[in-house]
Amino acid sequence: MDQAERCRWSDLPPEIVSMIGKRLHTRMDALRFRSVFSSFRSSIPSPRRDASRFPLRIPCSRSSHSVFLRGSTVCVLETPEKSSGSGVPSPPRSRWLVKLQESSLGDLQLLCPFSKRRVTYLPRNFPKVIDSLESRIVEICREFRIECATLGIALGVSKVVVSPDCVWTDLDKLEVYSIREQGRLGY
Known part of the structure; x- marks a missing residue:
């Protein structure tokens, strides 16, 4: 060409x-x-800043508690190479598998990728500030769960699917499907 x-x-x-x-x-x-x-x-x-829309309150006629849909993103965070400029070889890039969850205030929480627990201890070489212009962030998958806000626990739901899971979807067009532990389908 x-x-x-x-x-x-x-x-x-x-x-x-x-x-x-x-x-x-x-x-x-x-x-x-x-x-x-x-x-x-x-x-x-x-x-919109609220494009992630999570946690999203779900109307529930059977429960007196507030029920929320929470979303998180499992991604690979790759830190940039730091050039020393003195001829000394720079340390290699670090890669981290992390789960990010946005709070209702728009802050990001760092969670363990294999559970729902917040990360309280970070390794020494983990970046203090994650700058999306310098660091590379690759989304692996999205995770959704339904939980009771007052109790802070999941409500016996083993799988949640949101359709369509897109930044442009209006809330009134969002559909949430769930499979309960008894094998029953929820909508």
Whole structure:
């Protein structure tokens, strides 16, 4: 392919850029997409700060307690290489498997990837600040659970599926399916 046949990303037609942007699922992907070119930024709206929408209160007629849907993201966090500039070899990048959960105030909590427990002890070389411009964050999967807010426990639900799980979905179009421990399907 010669230079005359190549097309620059910034020269893509607005319709195509908009189609690409509307297929992004996570808030982080939408923010990264918008940061590439001004034409990309103007092609899709900025995701709302409350785009993650979690914890989400679920109306429940059978329970007197408040029931919430909580979402978290399991991801790989890769720290940037630090160049020493003195000719000494720099330490290799560190990679961490972490689970992030956004609180109702918009703060992120760091959880153990294999449980629901908050991480209270961090290794010495874990970054104090996670800067998404410098660190690479790769989403592995999303996890959802239903729990009772007043009791702070899961409500006998073994699996939860949210459809569609997309940053652009309105709350009134969100569907939550669950499988209870007795094998019953909930909606």
